[in-house]
Amino acid sequence: MSEKKFIEKELTRTKGRWNRHLKLHITVLAVVIICELIGVHKFSVGPGFIVLLPLLYAVILTIIITPDVLGKVFKGLKRVVSMQECELAVPLVMISLVPLAVKYGTLVGPAVPIIIKAGPAFVLQEFGNLGTIFLALPIALLLGLKRECIGATVSICREPTLAVIGESYGLDSAEGRGFFGTYITGTVLGAIFFGLLGGFGIASGLHPLALAMACGVGSASMMTASSASLATVVPEMSDKILAFAATSNLLTGVTGMYMVIFIGLPLVNKLYSVLQPKIQKGGRAK
Amino acid sequence: MKKLDAETYLSRFKMLVIVGIIVMIGGRIGYGIPITHAVVGMIFCIIIGLAGFALRDLLPLKIPAIGYIMLIALILTMPYLATADFLLKYLGQSKINFLGTCTPVLAYAGISIGLTVIKLAKSGWKLILVAFVVFLGTFLGSAIIAQFVLKLLGEI
Structure with a gap:
């Protein structure tokens, strides 16, 4: 941790480094302007929808302009975005998360009374979100992934997890790469996949209200898609389904980050250290 | 008692101001929010942000700064507290848009992934x-x- 802080201090120092700062921040500003101009686009596909958000264009566009991608083709690009700007971006991710985290807090703060009233079933099913670890970690290990597993399976990887993984490991780490796999997949295809889950979930034999609670995974678009499909399949309970899903979603919004910090991250690390040697016997651990 | 390093906090403050400006410009373009409407809320964001970093640096708990920052905002906007109406007046969706705060984060994140992009593709x-x-x-x-x-x- 102390080593990391030293790096942050060195990197974000502005004295004699304004040139580097200018290149990075102006690049980001230009990207933000382009992405916001493109705006939000939503298409219906089957039981869900594909959502294209400015944040998605932003991550794709900036990855493309880095030195190992387009910078390889156009050498001039490296003069603006070199590996040194990429390094400076690491602490800036953490800083830029500040307005996002404040906004997130102000979105869930007003919902606290609903959550206090929600009752034990709602609170307890929050622990079900750890199902990501138990189900996906062994599979990720079987696929041969290493520390990527930690970031990929610790939660469904929405913005609060971005903050925790970013600050604990840095997004340029193996854990960060894993996080990004789940985050980007969820951003683009999450609503479609959850739309399908909401519709087919009833085949599991679980009660519609239990499934409704499961729809609240901490992402508004995924919750909307899954609960809408579920409500279509069980129309006689549709009001209750939508209310249960929305409440559970709010609850995950409040607990999500703390679940990752206090339970998810220690649990996934523990489980990784137990399972990794067993599952990846042949492969040497890095 | 741990001490806060003035130089680090000055850098963080400068970086927060830059990020704040980028968020507000994005908010103007993407969500039609005039910068004059967003600026007070952004100042609150910066204050809460610095407070969150300070809590992380001073307290012995292993909680990321972002965890403290979200918690401060969450507690201050609970309807039981008098601060809720006041803060939401400046930090509501019509002043600072949530999606708008995400775009710069992912832009910085994308550039930082540049360090590891070959492994990601693999x-x-x-x-x-x-x-x-x-x-x-x-x-x-x-x-x-x-x-x-x-x-x-x-x-x-």
Whole structure:
């Protein structure tokens, strides 16, 4: 941790480094302007929808302009975005998360009374979100992934997890790469996949209200898609389904980050250290 | 008692101001929010942000700064407190848009991924596959626990 802080201090120092700062921040500003101009686009596909958000264009566009991608083709690009700007971006991710985290807090703060009233079933099913670890970690290990597993399976990887993984490991780490796999997949295809889950979930034999609670995974678009499909399949309970899903979603919004910090991250690390040697016997651990 | 390093905090403050300006310009373009409407809320964001970093640096708990920052904002906007109406007046969706705060984060994140992009491309399809199992895991996990507890309570 102390080593990391030293790096942050060195990197974000502005004295004699304004040139580097200018290149990075102006690049980001230009990207933000382009992405916001493109705006939000939503298409219906089957039981869900594909959502294209400015944040998605932003991550794709900036990855493309880095030195190992387009910078390889156009050498001039490296003069603006070199590996040194990429390094400076690491602490800036953490800083830029500040307005996002404040906004997130102000979105869930007003919902606290609903959550206090929600009752034990709602609170307890929050622990079900750890199902990501138990189900996906062994599979990720079987696929041969290493520390990527930690970031990929610790939660469904929405913005609060971005903050925790970013600050604990840095997004340029193996854990960060894993996080990004789940985050980007969820951003683009999450609503479609959850739309399908909401519709087919009833085949599991679980009660519609239990499934409704499961729809609240901490992402508004995924919750909307899954609960809408579920409500279509069980129309006689549709009001209750939508209310249960929305409440559970709010609850995950409040607990999500703390679940990752206090339970998810220690649990996934523990489980990784137990399972990794067993599952990846042949492969040497890095 | 740990001490806060003035130089680090000065840098963080400068960086927060830059990020704040980028968020406000994005908010103007993407969500039609005049910068004059957003500026007070952004100042609150910066103050809460610095307070969150200070809590992380001073307290011995292993909680990321972002965890403190979200907690401060969450507590101050609980309807039980008098601060809620006041803060939401400046930090509501019509002043600072949530999606708008995400765009710069992902722009910086994308550039920082530049350090590791070759490795990311190598495990790409595996990560997508794992993502779907992750979604299935949270859905089934929550549904099974909810089923059990609702049965136990006699609600279903």
